[in-house]
Structures are given as structure tokens and as C-alpha cells.
Amino acid sequence: MKRARLIVFAVMVLVMAGSVAAQSITVGSWRTDDVAQWRGLIADFNKAYPGIQVKFDPTNPPDxxxxxxLQLESGTGPDVFYARSGDVGKTLFKDGFMLDLSAEAFMGKFDAASKFFWQSDDGRSFGMPLFAISQGIYYNIKLFRDNKIDVPKTWEDLLAAAKKLSSKGIIPFANGTKDEWDINEVVFQTLAPTYVGGAAGRKALESGAKKWNDKAVVAVxxxxxxxxxxxxxxxxxxxxxxxxVMFQLGKAAMMFDGSWTIPEHMKAAGLEYGVFAAPAPKGMKQAQVFHADTGMAINPKSKNIAAAKTFVAWLVSDEGIASVAENFTGFFPMAKASKAIPFSNPAVKSFLSFNDGRDTDVRFSWTRLNTGNPSGYDLITASTIAVLGGKRTPQQAADDFAAGLAKWYTY
Amino acid sequence: MTHASDKPGTARRSYWGVGIYRRPSWFLYILPALAVYVAFMAFPLLASLKLSFYTGNGFRLDTFVGFDNYKKLFSDVDIAPRFWGAFGNTWIFFAVHMLVQNSLGLMFALMLSNKRLRGVGFFRTVIFIPATLAIVVTGFLWKLMLDPNFGPVNLLLERIGLRALALPWLGLEETTLPIISLVSSWQWVGIPTMIFTAALQSIPEDYFEAAQIDGASGWQVIKLIKLPILVPMMGVVGILTFTGNFNAFDVVYAMAGANGAPNYSADILGTYFYRTGIAGKHPVGIPDMGLGAAIATITFVTLLAGVLAMRRLTASRK
Known part of the structure; x- marks a missing residue:
């Protein structure tokens, strides 16, 4: 009897030891810049769950x-990983590389609009919304003050301010086109929602109610x-x-960019900066990009699905949301509860205020246009650069865009 | 043609005795190299050749499509312009290297072989230093130098009154590829210089003494002694440049990104292959490995044909 009890005890110890040792999960990500942020987040997580080891293992963003x-197909994928919203995420889910999270309790912490971007066409959730990002125009407060320029309220004000700065030898906007993605994602797609009429306008284009070379697209x-x-x-x-660099050195007075750049500008010595929403032309309603950027997916082949779920659920607990908000400046937690977070960084607060009373949407191309050959994304890049260089008129650019999509887009 | 059995001492052994003893022995010597070659060169080469006939979903290529991938590359309305663009650009890239890098290499070698030149060691080091630096470093350095707003190149041009020439060198479709080719030539000019210098050093001193006695001018020495001896080396340098350029990737990636921006004007086979077969295109980033393998195969065939042609050219000169 005593011996039997000893055996039972020994087995229990072994099982517990085994389960403790197995409580280690890896997080895959495209953010190599965020190692320090993750260290902070993991430390907070371990205060609540000291038994689960979390390892942040990011990959070079373009790869x-x-x-x-490749990792998922060969069975070496991370347990938990960043999930792209829209098309790219849907494909991975369809091919069976993401756990169906629809029935998880933590999904109840999001409103339908937030969940939507990590859902398959039949409404199953493959990713828990983690971060959204915002986009707008950064400006140099000192240069605006010295040149007696107010924060522009309309597109016309913005152009007038640019003209004034230009005449004083200051570069109005720092943006360029050499890297191509930025002129597309942070300039074109910051402007697009206002001109096409927010999410409703985007859907009208996607459904065929409006043509891709509609006057709204020409207007962008x-x-x-x-x-x-x-x-x-x-x-x-x-x-x-x-x-x-041009913006941080005060050579340029403004720059179209995303909220993710706040931490870099905070480090720039002597830079006094603010941010405002890209203004609408007079008489038009401004719509704001609030882009569903990062979701959290779980690998169905993970050996620690329970631990992975515990971790993902913690991210949207009250402590989790607070930790995300504190560690990831410029990234916005998406749970309903996060609306109550008292952010202290003024630029973060400005970005969030852009959503007040305005229609918000994800980036214009992210829902339907990033795939395809030629992809809508590439067509936007090419047309935007052609318009800037004077090689195409806005009407021709929109026509090129529509003609390219006509090759593969199905309504 | 000496047969093993012709040698004294082995003549009396039976043919089979010699054969059994000797044949495996030469085979054993090359076996390690052969194994490594087969495992790491021949097998992947053939596997990639096979992949070029397949397509599939993600990294699982399981659908045989025959020559479809090649047909796409050669004639698809959206893919063919990219392929032919990259193919043509690679030839331009190669032409600039032949004209600039190798001509300069030859000139430098002839100058360095001039006995009256002082500080040969210093010049040799200066010419060779760029070749020892990582392309990421030199690419970044030249990007800064050529920056349209703060770059010293344009500041200098403005200072000497050539503001009209202060162009955004890496932003114009006409200039990006030539500039990148020149940067790459600048970086690697030390290699042909070194090869030509080594060849020049192998020329026996008597030739020059004889030329001196005959009263040959410096130019005659170059034309009649040095250049003829350098011809086979030019073939070697040509082949090295050709293979290097058709496999090039890093310098364009560092200076113009994976797309060879602007508007694919600097896109070469290396970047096109990377974008298609390895990384996939931003923002989706899922590669089409079958199409990528087809690009790699075409690159290989081009290299093979080019190298054979050049060997024939230089061999006939002998």
C-alpha cells in the first residue's frame, strides 16, 4: 500500500515535471525592431504565468x-505567430496552418469590425487582433511656429502651408519614392479612404457598384x-x-508616415514634432486609416497548444492590454477594453483622436488587391510614381489601375 | 600517352593485376571531391531543373506542368516583360563591367608593371581595398554619396557650376543601372588588376632586355610583348566577369532594393529570381518556386553557353 502510494506520487511528479518542462512557446514575428518591447511584454506575462517560457523569434521583415x-510546411513553425490581416492570412488558414479560434473565449473581447480582418470568408477567426496602426502627417512644430503656419484643417490649407515652406527653402514633405512601398502604403493609402469614402466606398469599388477608375479613384x-x-x-x-532622417534633422517640415515611427522620433535629439490627420478637401468628409495590422495565430501542430492559448488569452486580459499599450508605442491594442487606456504620449493620443467621429478603414488595398497578377498593390505603386513624375495624368493613372485589375479581378 | 603498363617494373604484371590494383586507386582519390560535388552541386542543380517543370501551392510543388513556367517567362503579358527586362539589364550590367572594370583593370596592371612607378605597393592596396569590403557597406556608402540632397557628389557638381548635372542618380530609370554597374565595377576592379598583374610578372626579364636593345618604345613593349601574353588571361577575366555578373544580386539589392527600383530599371536576373523564387513579392511574399527554378535554369543555360563560347574564342587565339 505504502509502495503503491509512492509509485503514484513518483508518477505524478514525473508528469508535472514533464508538463513544466514542456511549457515553452516560441513567437514568430516580422518585427525584428521589437525585441526590447517583447522583453518587456514577456516579463509582464511571466508575473502572471511564471511556468510558461516565451521566446520571441522574429524574421527579417521582407522574408x-x-x-x-516554409517553417509551417516542414513542421518547424513557431507555436504562436504574427498573422497578416486579409488575403495573406486567409490563404494560410485555408491551407490548415492556423488554428480556428472562433470558439475561444478571448475572441469575445473584440467587436465584429476588429475581428473581421482575421476571418475567413465564411466567418471563422484565424487570428486574434493584436495591434492596429494609424497613419497621418508628422510635422515639425518649431518650423511651423517659425513660419507662422497653423496645423492645416483642409487639403487646401495643407497645400498653402507647403507652398509657404517651399518658398522659404524648407522641404515641405520628406517622402520619396526610391523604396516604393512607402509612397504607396503611407502616402497613397493614407489619402485614399477620404477620397473613396471610407470603408463603404471601398466596398462599393470591390463589389463592382463603382468602377476602379471611378472619379473617386482619380481624385486620389x-x-x-x-x-x-x-x-x-x-x-x-x-x-x-x-x-x-530629413524630417528628424528639420530639413523637411512634414512627412506622411505611420504611428510605428513614434519611438524613432522620440529618440531624435531636439526634434519637436506633432502629428495631424491628412485633411480632406473643403466640403469633403475626412476618413481615417486605422489599419488592422497584426493578429496572433496559433500553430495547430504546436506541442503546447494549451500554453499558446493561455498566452494569447493573456494578451487581451486587462494586464495584457496595459502591457501591450505600455511596451509597444505607436501600436494600438484592438480589444474593446483598450479604448479606456490612458495613453500619455502626445503623438499616440493625437493618432487615436483621428478616429473620433470619423469613418475608419484598413489600408485600401489590403482586403482584395494585394494578391493577383498584376497585384492591385503593384498597380497603385506604378501609377502613383507615374503621376508624381508627370508621366501619367490622374485620369490615365486610374485607367491603368482599372485595366490592370481587369486582368484577374472577379466580383 | 604513356600507359601504366609501359613503365618499367610494371610491364610484366598481368593486365588484370594492374587494372584491379590501379583503377580503384584513381577513383578513390577523386571520390571525396566527387561525393561533395554530387551532393552539393549536381544534385541540387538537377533537382532545381526538375522543379522548373512543376507548380503548386506554397512550397509544395506537386503539379507537373511541362514547359508552362518557361512559356510564362517568355510570353505571358505580365511576366515576360519582367523576365526580358531583367535579362536585358543583366547584359547591360555585364557590358559595363567588361568596358569599365576590365579595361581599367588592364590599364592599372600595365601601370603597376611599369618599373619606374614609385609606391607600387600603395597603389595596389588602394585598388584592391574595395574588393575586400562587404557590398552592403559599399552600396550604403555610395547611396549616401549619391543622395540628391546631402550627397557629396551632387554638392560638388553644384559647387563647380554644374547644377543641371546634379541628378537623382539612383532615382532615374536612365541612370540607376549604369550607376550601380559602375559602383560594382569600382568595387571589383582589383580582381582583374590582380590577375593581369600576376600574368605580367610571369614575363621573363629577357624579353624586355631584348626589346630595349632593339630600341623598342614603351608603347611597342606593351603592344608587342605584354598584350599578346595577356590575351589568354583576358579570356579568364571575361569568363569570371560573365559568371559573376549573371549570378549578381547583392549590389542591386543593396542600392535599388529587391524590385530594382525605379520601375524595374535596375532589375537583373539575380533580383528577379530572388523576388520570384525565394522571397515572393511585397506585400504578399509567397514565392512561385517553379517559376523561380525556371529562371535559375535559364540563367544556368545562358552561363553554360556563354562560357563555352568564350572558351572557344580564347582557345582559338592560342
């Missing part, structure tokens, strides 16, 4: 989708054309990093 796919390219004279000299050779 993330391909590397992740017209706005791009308006900016052309106010980009840096030789903007075609200016890449994203040079743009940021």
Missing part, C-alpha cells in the same frame, strides 16, 4: 511570409499630383530612411 510558410491620384511640387528635390532617389 517573413515565405519563411513562415489628383491629390498625389498636388503633392508632387512639394517633395524633396530628387525625391525619386530618396528612400524611407533618408525621409525620416
Amino acid at each position: 517573413y511570409n515565405a519563411t513562415l510558410r 491620384f489628383q491629390a498625389i499630383k498636388d503633392l508632387a511640387p512639394y517633395l524633396p528635390r530628387g525625391y525619386a532617389a530618396v528612400d524611407y530612411n533618408s525621409s525620416k
